[in-house]
Structures are given as C-alpha cells and as structure tokens.
Amino acid sequence: MNSSSNSRLSFLEDTAQLNLLDRRSVIKAQKLLKNQLEKIYRNCDVLFGGLLITEWLAAILVAMLWSPKAWAGIYSNTHVHVYLAIWLGLAIISLPLLLIIKMPGAAMTRHFVAAGQMLMTSILIHLTGGRIETHFLVFATLAFLSFYRDWKVLVTGTIIVAVDHWVRGAYFPQSIYGVSPPQTWRFLEHSFWVLFGDIFFVNWCLMTRKEMWEMAKKHARMENTKELIESEVAERTAEVKAEKERFRLLCSFAPVTIFEANEKGDWTFIGQRWSELTGLAVESALNNGWQNLIHLEDKAIVLRSWAASISKGENWDCEFRIRDLDGKIKWVRGEAMQCQADIESQPIFIGSLMDVSVLKLSENTSKKMVLIAQKEDFLATLSHDLKNPIIGTNRILELIINGKMGPISKELNTIMIKLRESNASLLRMIQNLISIYRYDTGADYLNFENVDLVQYARAAIADITLLANDKEVELHFKVQNVLDENYTVTADRNSLIRLLSNLLDNALKFTPSKGSITVSISGTAHTRSVEITNTGSYIDDDSRKRLFSRFYQGEEGKKYVPGTGLGLYICSQIVRAHNAEISCESSPDRGGETRFSVSFESEKKVGSSSLEQLGVQSSTQHDKVHYSPGK
Amino acid sequence: MRRLLKTVSLEPCNINKYWLGVFIFIWLIAIGLGAYIAFDHAWTPGESTRLKEKCWPQFSNLKQSQKNKTLVLFVHPKCPCTNSSLIELRNLIEKSKGGHNTKIVFFVPGDFGDEWIEEDKINLANAVPGAEIVYDHDGKEMRTFGAATSGQLYIFASDKKMLYSGGITPGRGHIGTNPGFDNCLEILASNDNQYGTAPVFGCPMEQPK
Numbered sequence: 077m078n079s080s081s082n083s084r085l086s087f088l089e090d091t092a093q094l095n096l097l098d099r100r101s102v103i104k105a106q107k108l109l110k111n112q113l114e115k116i117y118r119n120c121d122v123l124f125g126g127l128l129i130t131e132w133l134a135a136i137l138v139a140m141l142w143s144p145k146a147w148a149g150i151y152s153n154t155h156v157h158v159y160l161a162i163w164l165g166l167a168i169i170s171l172p173l174l175l176i177i178k179m180p181g182a183a184m185t186r187h188f189v190a191a192g193q194m195l196m197t198s199i200l201i202h203l204t205g206g207r208i209e210t211h212f213l214v215f216a217t218l219a220f221l222s223f224y225r226d227w228k229v230l231v232t233g234t235i236i237v238a239v240d241h242w243v244r245g246a247y248f249p250q251s252i253y254g255v256s257p258p259q260t261w262r263f264l265e266h267s268f269w270v271l272f273g274d275i276f277f278v279n280w281c282l283m284t285r286k287e288m289w290e291m292a293k294k295h296a297r298m299e300n301t302k303e304l305i306e307s308e309v310a311e312r313t314a315e316v317k318a319e320k321e322r323f324r325l326l327c328s329f330a331p332v333t334i335f336e337a338n339e340k341g342d343w344t345f346i347g348q349r350w351s352e353l354t355g356l357a358v359e360s361a362l363n364n365g366w367q368n369l370i371h372l373e374d375k376a377i378v379l380r381s382w383a384a385s386i387s388k389g390e391n392w393d394c395e396f397r398i399r400d401l402d403g404k405i406k407w408v409r410g411e412a413m414q415c416q417a418d419i420e421s422q423p424i425f426i427g428s429l430m431d432v433s434v435l436k437l438s439e440n441t442s443k444k445m446v447l448i449a450q451k452e453d454f455l456a457t458l459s460h461d462l463k464n465p466i467i468g469t470n471r472i473l474e475l476i477i478n479g480k481m482g483p484i485s486k487e488l489n490t491i492m493i494k495l496r497e498s499n500a501s502l503l504r505m506i507q508n509l510i511s512i513y514r515y516d517t518g519a520d521y522l523n524f525e526n527v528d529l530v531q532y533a534r535a536a537i538a539d540i541t542l543l544a545n546d547k548e549v550e551l552h553f554k555v556q557n558v559l560d561e562n563y564t565v566t567a568d569r570n571s572l573i574r575l576l577s578n579l580l581d582n583a584l585k586f587t588p589s590k591g592s593i594t595v596s597i598s599g600t601a602h603t604r605s606v607e608i609t610n611t612g613s614y615i616d617d618d619s620r621k622r623l624f625s626r627f628y629q630g631e632e633g634k635k636y637v638p639g640t641g642l643g644l645y646i647c648s649q650i651v652r653a654h655n656a657e658i659s660c661e662s663s664p665d666r667g668g669e670t671r672f673s674v675s676f677e678s679e680k681k682v683g684s685s686s687l688e689q690l691g692v693q694s695s696t697q698h699d700k701v702h703y704s705p706g707k
Numbered sequence: 708m709r710r711l712l713k714t715v716s717l718e719p720c721n722i723n724k725y726w727l728g729v730f731i732f733i734w735l736i737a738i739g740l741g742a743y744i745a746f747d748h749a750w751t752p753g754e755s756t757r758l759k760e761k762c763w764p765q766f767s768n769l770k771q772s773q774k775n776k777t778l779v780l781f782v783h784p785k786c787p788c789t790n791s792s793l794i795e796l797r798n799l800i801e802k803s804k805g806g807h808n809t810k811i812v813f814f815v816p817g818d819f820g821d822e823w824i825e826e827d828k829i830n831l832a833n834a835v836p837g838a839e840i841v842y843d844h845d846g847k848e849m850r851t852f853g854a855a856t857s858g859q860l861y862i863f864a865s866d867k868k869m870l871y872s873g874g875i876t877p878g879r880g881h882i883g884t885n886p887g888f889d890n891c892l893e894i895l896a897s898n899d900n901q902y903g904t905a906p907v908f909g910c911p912m913e914q915p916k
Contacts, residue, residue: 142787142880143787143880144787145785145787146786146787146910147783147785147786147857147910147911148910148911148912148913148914148915149783149816149911149912149913149914150816150818150819150914151914152785155787156744156745156748157787157880159744160741160744160745163741164737164738164741164742164744164745167734167737167738167741168738168741170734171730171731171734174722174730175722178722179722195738199745202745202749205790205791205880205881205882206877206878206881206882206883207882244746248746248750250750250877250878250885250886251746251749251750251877251878253884
C-alpha cells in the first residue's frame with residue numbers, strides 16, 4: 077500500500093517536473109526562435125542591402141550600355157535613363173539601406189527592403205525596354221524575400237506590384253499594357269501570377285517557421301537537459317569536493333597518520349600528519365620511503381610483519397620505533413587492513429600510524445609507581461612488624477631498670493637506660509614511618525573534634541619545658557585577643573599534638589643556648605594561627621623550599637642533631653589533612669630568627685554540610701568528625 | 708503557433724521616428740517624381756510624319772513594289788529606341804506571313820559614312836525577313852518622306868496609297884503590345900486600303916530648328 081502510494085507520488089512529482097521542464101523548454105524555445113529569427117532577419121537585411129546596391133549599379137550599367145545617349149540628328153546628350161538609373165535608383169535604395177543600417181532586423185526594414193527591391197525591379201524592367209526576361213526578376217525577388225521566412229514581406233512586395241499595375245493601368249495604360257484605353261482590372265491578371273508564386277513562397281515561409289519552431293523546441297529540451305545534467309554534475313562535483321575536503325581535513329587533523337598502500341605494499345598516499353610525526357615531507361614516505369625511518373633494531377620484524385600482511389591480505393598491527401628528522405626516537409603503532417572498493421578493482425590497504433611514545437612512557441611510569449607502592453607497603457609492614465618487638469623489649473628493659481627483674485649493677489643499669497632511649501628513638505622513627513604511610517595512603521581515619529588551640533599549645537610547651545631549661549632556652553607563650561576569646565579549631569586531637577610537638581621539638585633543636593622560643597596564638601575572623609618563633613637560626617631560601625620534603629635535612633640540621641628528616645614532612649602531611657596552611661619565614665637579622673606559622677580555619681559548626689565541603693565526613697557524635705585524606 | 712508568432716516581435720529602433728517619417732515622405736516624393744519623369748520621357752510621342760499627302764512621295768529614289776505592299780521604316784542609327792522598332796518590325800513581318808517589300812532606311816548624316824551606323828543595329832535590321840537596308844546619306848529620303856522621328860513606319864499599297872503612318876513600339880525603347888503594331892498587322896493582313904496611324908516613340912531624326 078505504502079509502496080504503491082509512494083510510487084504514485086513519485087510519478088506525480090516526475091510529471092510535475094516534466095511539465096515544469098516542458099514549460100521551461102517552451103519559454104527557452106521561444107527565446108531561441110526569436111534569436112534565430114533575429115539572426116536571419118539581420119543576415120537577410122545585409123544580403124538585400126548588397127543586392128539593392130548591386131541592382132542599382134546594374135541599372136546604371138544597363139542604362140550606360142543600352143541607352144547612354146539620346147540623339148537628335150548628329151547631336152546627342154545623356155539619356156534620361158542614365159539619370160533615372162543613377163538618381164531614381166539611389167533614391168529607391170536609400171531608405172532600405174538607411175533602415176538596414178539603423179534598424180537591422182526590424183519588421184519595418186524588411187518591408188521597405190521588399191518595396192525597394194520591387195521598385196528596383198521595375199526600374200530595371202523599364203531600362204531594358206520592358207523585356208519579358210527582366211520581368212522574371214519580379215519572381216526572383218519574391219523568392220529572395222522569402223529568405224526572411226516572414227510571409228508578410230511577400231505581401232508587401234506583392235502589394236507594390238499590384239499597386240504599380242493598377243495605377244499605371246488606370247492612368248498610363250500604354251506604359252504597361254501598350255494600349256490606350258484604361259485597363260482598370262487588368263492588373264489582376266498580372267497580380268494573379270505574382271500571387272500564384274506567393275502561395276508557394278508563403279507556404280514555404282510558414283513551413284520553415286514551423287520547422288524552426290520544432291528545432292527550437294528540440295534544442296531547448298536538449299539545453300534544458302544539458303543544464304539539468306550540468307547542475308547535477310556541479311552538485312556531484314561539489315559533493316566530491318566536499319568529500320575531498322573532508323578527507324583532506326581527516327588526513328590532516330586526525331590524531332594519526334593515515335596511509336594507503338597498493339596491493340604490492342607500496343605506499344601510494346600518506347596524510348599530512350606524517351610531516352608532524354617525522355619532520356619529513358609526505359613524499360618521503362611514498363612507496364617504501366617510510367621504511368627508511370624504522371629503528372634498525374625493529375626494522376626486520378616490522379618489514380617481515382608488513383610483508384606477511386600484504387601477501388596474506390591480513391590486518392597489520394605492529395609497534396615499532398622510528399627515528400625522526402631530529403634523530404629523536406618515537407614509538408609508533410602501525411595498523412592496516414585490506415579493503416576493496418569493488419570486485420573489479422585491486423585490493424588496497426588502508427592504515428594508520430599513531431605516535432604512542434607518551435603511552436609507552438606512561439606505561440613505564442605506571443610500572444615504576446607500582447614498584448614504589450610495593451616498596452612503601454613493604455616498609456610499612458616492616459615498620460609495623462618492628463614496632464611490637466621494640467615495645468616488648470622496652471617493657472622488659474623498663475622492668476630491669478626498675479629492679480623488678482632483680483638487682484643489677486649501676487653500669488648495667490646505665491647501659492639498660494641507654495638501650496631504652498635508643499629503643500624509644502627507634503620506636504619514634506618507626507611510628508613516624510607508619511604515620512607517613514597512613515597520611516600518604518589515607519589508610520587511617522582522623523577523628524576531627526573542636527579543640528581549644530590554646531590548651532594544646534600550653535600542653536606542648538609544657539612537654540618541652542624541662543628540655544628547654546636544660547638547654548637554657550627561654551619559652552614564651554602569647555595569646556592575642558580574638559573575638560569572644562574563642563580559640564577553638566576543628567582538628568584531630570592526636571595529629572594536633574604531634575604537629576605542635578614536632579614544631580616545638582624542631583625549634584628547640586635549632587635554638588642555641590640562651591636563645592628563646594615564642595609560641596603565639598592569634599586569629600582573624602575565620603582563622604586561628606599558631607606561630608612558633610625561635611631565635612639563633614636561619615634557614616636560607618633554597619633550604620626553605622625543600623623544608624617539608626620527605627627525608628630532607630638541612631646542613632644545619634645534620635650538624636645539630638641526627639634525625640630522620642621526617643618531622644616537618646609529617647607536619648606538612650597533618651596540615652594538608654586538616655586543610656590548613658603551614659609556612660616558614662626566616663631572617664638572618666639579630667643572629668637569625670625562624671618562624672613557623674600554622675593557620676587553621678576557626679571552629680566550624682560541626683555538621684555534615686560545612687565539613688563535607690572540605691572532605692570531612694560527619695560522625696554520629698555531635699562534635700566529632702572523621703577525615704579521610706583520600707577523599 | 709500563431710500565438711508564438713505574435714510573441715516573437717522584433718522592433719529594434721535606433722533612429723528618431725520623426726526624422727524617419729520625414730525621410731519616408733521625401734522618399735515617396737522622390738520616387739513619384741522619378742517615375743513621372745520616366746513615364747513622361749518614355750511615353751511622350753515624337754513628332755509624327757511631315758508628309759502631307761498620303762501617298763508614295765514623288766521624288767523618292769526608293770523603289771516601290773507594284774505587286775505587294777511596301778513597308779518603309781526610318782530609323783536613326785544611334786537612337787537607343789531603334790532597336791525596339793527593328794525588333795517590332797521583325798515581329799510584324801513574321802506575324803504577317805511575309806510577301807511584303809520592306810525597306811529599312813538608316814539615316815546617315817552628310818559628314819559621316821556608313822560606319823556611323825552601329826553594327827548591332829545592322830544585325831537587327833538583317834534579322835528582319837526580306838528587308839532591304841537603305842543608307843540614307845544626308846537624310847534625303849528622310850526629308851522626302853517627312854520622317855521626323857526615329858521609328859517612323861510607312862506602309863504603302865501597291866497603288867502607292869499610304870496605308871499607315873506611325874510607330875510600332877509602345878514607348879521609347881520599349882517593346883511589347885501596342886496599338887501601332889496591331890494596326891499594321893491588320894493592314895498587312897487585309898486587302899482593304901484602310902488608313903491607320905499611331906504615335907511614334909523615338910529620337911528626333913534631326914536637331915529641331
């Protein structure tokens with residue numbers, strides 16, 4: 077049902093198109109006929125122009141030969157015929173010639189040409205003494221006039237003849253019929269023969285016009301068809317051009333180098349990307365030119381695989397190295413597959429070359445990263461496994477030192493104490509490593525609480541007071557007034573203690589005797605900060621940049637106290653986990669001064685929304701939150 | 708087809724219509740005037756015979772036939788109209804079935820010889836069946852016969868009576884049907900001694916005084 081209605085619609089469309097084409101053809105045919113007729117009219121005008129001049133000259137010649145002189149006895153003078161031939165002839169042809177020059181192709185021109193032609197015929201008849209032979213020119217003139225293919229012109233010519241005969245028959249009968257009495261109707265006899273000729277000439281004109289019309293229609297149809305074909309061709313050409321352009325863009329901007337190879341494996345086309353890939357002109361890759369760039373170590377394998385694919389018509393897939401114009405080695409992946417446009421055509425290979433150097437690098441890096449992760453996991457496991465025996469050892473040492481295991485000598489007790497301190501140092505180191513691992517990998521959750529920064533700062537100061545006294549370092553604590561005297565920050569309690577403790581330990585390490593350490597608590601509308609300033613030390617710019625790196629120990633640090641180089645790294649990890657900021661300033665003035673500043677955001681309304689914005693997850697408790705660095 | 712023919716109209720006009728109208732008017736006038744001059748020249752007859760008596764002139768040296776009718780044509784050997792007269796004479800003789808005494812008298816001025824007569828005219832005269840060519844030196848016979856216009860034909864009966872005086876052409880230098888020719892044909896065919904006349908078209912035999 078659908079197909080039949082579709083075909084009917086298609087037929088109607090075709091018919092409509094044909095009608096349109098036919099209408100166009102008729103209009104075009106009219107134009108063609110008009111042009112052709114105009115051309116004929118103009119050509120005939122020129123022809124008759126020449127004929128009229130020829131007839132005029134002929135008339136003069138006839139007069140000069142036939143009746144050059146009129147005689148009276150022995151005296152003579154120029155014959156009237158000579159004057160008539162020259163002047164009357166000139167008068168007759170002047171108007172048709174003027175119109176031929178000024179209005180070529182016009183209907184008026186044709187009719188005056190016909191009139192002039194008939195009048196010139198009558199002059200010639202007159203000059204030749206009314207010879208019957210000259211009268212044939214009347215019929216010849218009618219035949220000539222029919223060249224115009226305009227039957228109306230013949231009517232004009234015939235009217236001139238009829239009027240001439242009628243007027244002369246009525247008023248000068250002897251001049252034309254050689255008899256004296258008026259011959260009013262005799263002109264009809266003469267005109268009849270002219271009309272008899274006209275029947276055939278007019279018919280010929282009409283037939284010719286009809287033939288011209290048919291020809292014009294055929295020509296118009298052909299032209300229309302030609303235009304249709306040309307427009308189709310133009311459309312197809314545009315499509316091909318667009319396709320070509322698309323293909324060019326594809327070849328130029330596709331992230332791979334596209335190539336085409338013939339059935340022998342010779343590369344016949346290669347995209348512009350080749351130049352970007354190798355720095356060489358595209359032509360250099362054609363035929364087997366591309367093979368010259370293959371790395372020597374890979375060349376044999378690549379060529380073997382390529383030859384195998386070509387001979388078997390199988391897909392080609394190969395990764396290999398090439399050397400570009402600058403000698404740089406690049407990894408490329410070449411792929412190709414056989415395709416055939418149609419059964420008759422030869423199979424060809426379409427393929428691509430892709431620069432996979434980055435992928436290769438990334439692949440290598442990933443492998444390295446896996447190795448590092450495995451190493452860190454190993455270290456973490458090792459650290460964790462080492463911690464327990466050391467703790468156990470320390471407890472035993474504690475029992476021995478405290479005499480719970482029986483009395484020991486003083487020397488032995490001193491050794492035991494040293495051993496305990498060494499173990500404690502070793503344990504701290506292990507704990508640091510474990511902390512780093514946890515912060516790095518996000519293996520642990522932090523318990524965020526709203527804690528009083530002043531309270532924890534005081535506690536940290538208290539922890540180092542004895543050591544500071546031993547080293548004769550003054551400790552100062554300053555609290556600047558803030559709004560509502562609220563120094564609460566949201567932090568993991570243990571991490572905060574470790575942070576402050578590490579920073580104070582660090583300050584104490586590098587503060588010389590008689591120096592001072594100042595801890596200041598300050599705040600703004602949204603932040604609360606701790607500043608730990610120690611005197612007597614200076615950290616240069618280069619060292620400051622690397623201060624928070626893992627295992628970094630400045631030259632000064634190595635001099636004072638042996639350490640692991642993990643203290644400040646852990647501080648930076650804690651600060652990062654708290655979304656806080658840490659900075660270090662150092663000035664060489666007044667013997668050197670170094671200041672560490674840690675800035676926390678002030679107390680948050682402990683709830684899900686505000687903390688979640690910072691990667692903090694709400695706990696079930698009102699003032700506790702868990703933080704996962706991994707999130 | 709008719710509708711198509713109507714649609715195809717070509718009227719390129721590169722000339723001022725006013726001046727074109729003027730030109731056409733002048734053209735028509737010029738042609739009319741020229742035609743009038745041509746007609747006037749061609750169909751204005753020449754002077755007719757000066758012979759008062761309608762019989763064979765007494766002082767003529769020409770021999771008149773005693774048995775048949777005698778035709779005497781006077782022509783000017785240089786006049787273009789002579790050809791027409793000679794042609795028409797030949798037609799007349801041929802149509803009248805012959806048996807007449809025909810003389811063609813060529814006027815030869817006194818200072819000129821026979822060579823003054825153009826050869827083509829001699830040939831035309833020779834083409835007239837049974838015609839005798841007479842060279843009329845100094846126009847003696849011409850004056851005797853009173854022939855004033857080239858193409859003047861006389862027909863005399865065997866008894867010397869003049870039967871016809873006039874031309875046998877329709878106009879100057881023209882050939883074709885004309886009343887003079889028809890009249891002559893009738894006279895030659897008839898035994899009645901009826902007299903006829905017609906205008907003569909040709910050059911004057913002598914300079915008018």
